[in-house]
Amino acid sequence: MDALPWWTERNRKFAAEVEEFVNSELRPLADKMDHNQAMEVQWEISKFVVDKGFHPLAMLVEEEHGGRGEGYTGYTILNEEFGRCYLNINPLLTTVFGGGPIHLFGSPEQKEKFLNPMLKGEKWTAICVTEPDVGNDASNVQLYAEKEGDEYVLNGWKRFITLGSTADYLMTYTVTDPSPEAQATHSHLTAFLVPRETKGITIEKLNELTGNVEMFNSVIRFKDVRVPEDNMILFEGDGWTVMTSGLNIERLGIAATVGQARMLVESARAYGRRRVQFGAPISRYQTIQMRMADMAIRLKLARTYLYGLAAQLDSGFADMFQFGVDAAICKIFSTDALIEIAEDALVILSGDGYTEEFLAASILKNALLTKVTGGGNDVLKLFIGRQEFKQTPDPMILPRVLRGASPDEL
């Protein structure tokens, strides 16, 4: 894979290590598989990846805490390389999105009890944000948690929960203080890591999805579910902080889309050079060249922006609010780019692109989900737009007419 100019020596070595693992072990495995793998195959691959030392969560966790400490750049490198295999590894992804907040905010006891088994591939986690009345409006969580002694009692619904029926833990976001004052300061939510087999949790339905089948997308009922206070992540009222931090990790996880986009660009390149129509390889035709250029531009920009974000976090100097805006921009651009790249690849590959051998249509179908998950792209645009208008314009960049009267004129 191409290194970015600012990668450290460690980043470069790690990229070479991952590339070797993917080429020699993971890609051959992927080549043999149906792309809508049965869940047991996904578990098998996920465990294999963990055994080989490549759990995405381990990239974020420091070595002294059982991880590999490769940082956000290492995490992104790994996701990109996994993406180009087009393997369903949902157990790994949901565990990193659900386990990430424990790495960031968990107490030493919680890390020992919950995080370590996740890092070893012994436990897996699902994330429970979405509800029947809560989609993009994620701060409006209705699942209610009420304190009783040293426990909290949870009541309500969660839906669209990937691996909800099979994960060991559910990273569950609840409302603990529904007052308007608490909501105004985003201190109304609280996060809990809930063992899935806790009494009162029932899986009511598995959604039949259009793509990404076999992700056990669940509707879950929480009825008088008693959770120990020790399972609370950070403090009561800190759920919004925990949730948004987890979502930032999820948005960086879209590196997988960049990996898929890379595979499509490579496929279109190989195909275009070898497909002869009207007496010449189609790569000779300008219409095809224009599509190839669009694909290359989108891939290059998405990849560069993504690794820029990872570097921001690795620097330790990221302004986390600004990071949230940048992560939203990156998520929108990368996911739209993947869809557009897949469409272009489908046109270049023509009928072949609609087969499971060339995957363009298959990736396109699954890529549609990325537009609406992890924060819908349209809603993220509202967030970005509002932040843009909140910033004070730089007077030195403005035309004279917009600068208005200067103090010495008054």
Place this chain on the structure above:
Amino acid sequence: MSKDLTSRILNLLAREFEYSQSLHSEKEDMMSKLGVEDATSFDTALQELERKGLVNLWIDPRGKIKLAKITWRGINEIGEVKLRYGLEVK
């Protein structure tokens, strides 16, 4: 030598056809797969196969052979091809 090379090329193109029925094969890739370094004798073998109607060649505007693909007649010359992937034929 030439006959051996032409039959090896034809066999390779037949195997490539089993993987993809749409695509030509790139000359450099074929040479690499067959372990041939002499481009001149490789070109001669390809041209011989084309003369017999066993392969189609694509020659770039500078006159260089770039791509080759087995023809219907070439496949019949080889005999059996077993197309890969796809659903079970019922």
